[in-house]
């Protein structure tokens with residue numbers, strides 16, 4: 001299917017590949033962005049200049065400057081953290097059961113509406 005100007009019209013399947021993810025800061029400021037399935041939450045945060053996600057190691061699971069909180073309901077959709085991620089979280093602040101490293105979480109088509117909280121410490125530490 002194409003548009004009058006010859007461009008491709010997005011199908012429902014393509015639109016589904018751009019789930020909307022909302023990043024919420026500790027002060028409640030929210031930023032919703034459309035993220036291509038397959039990108040990491042860190043890559044999307046950098047692309048859209050989400051505050052508090054510095055990602056100093058650029059996704060190598062070696063710096064914890066991409067620490068975020070994801071509620072349990074979404075954890076089951078994005079999968080459990082690997083052993084290296086769990087180990088690295090020992091070095092982050094504000095760690096709890098929701099903690100994930102955004103570079104290790106891949107967005108998939110079932111992530112539509114997912115909320116990602118940026119812990120207060122990410123801002124305080126200048127991450």
Ligand code: FES
Nearest residue numbers: 059062063064103
């Ligand atoms: S970007 Fe460094 S641990 Fe995620």
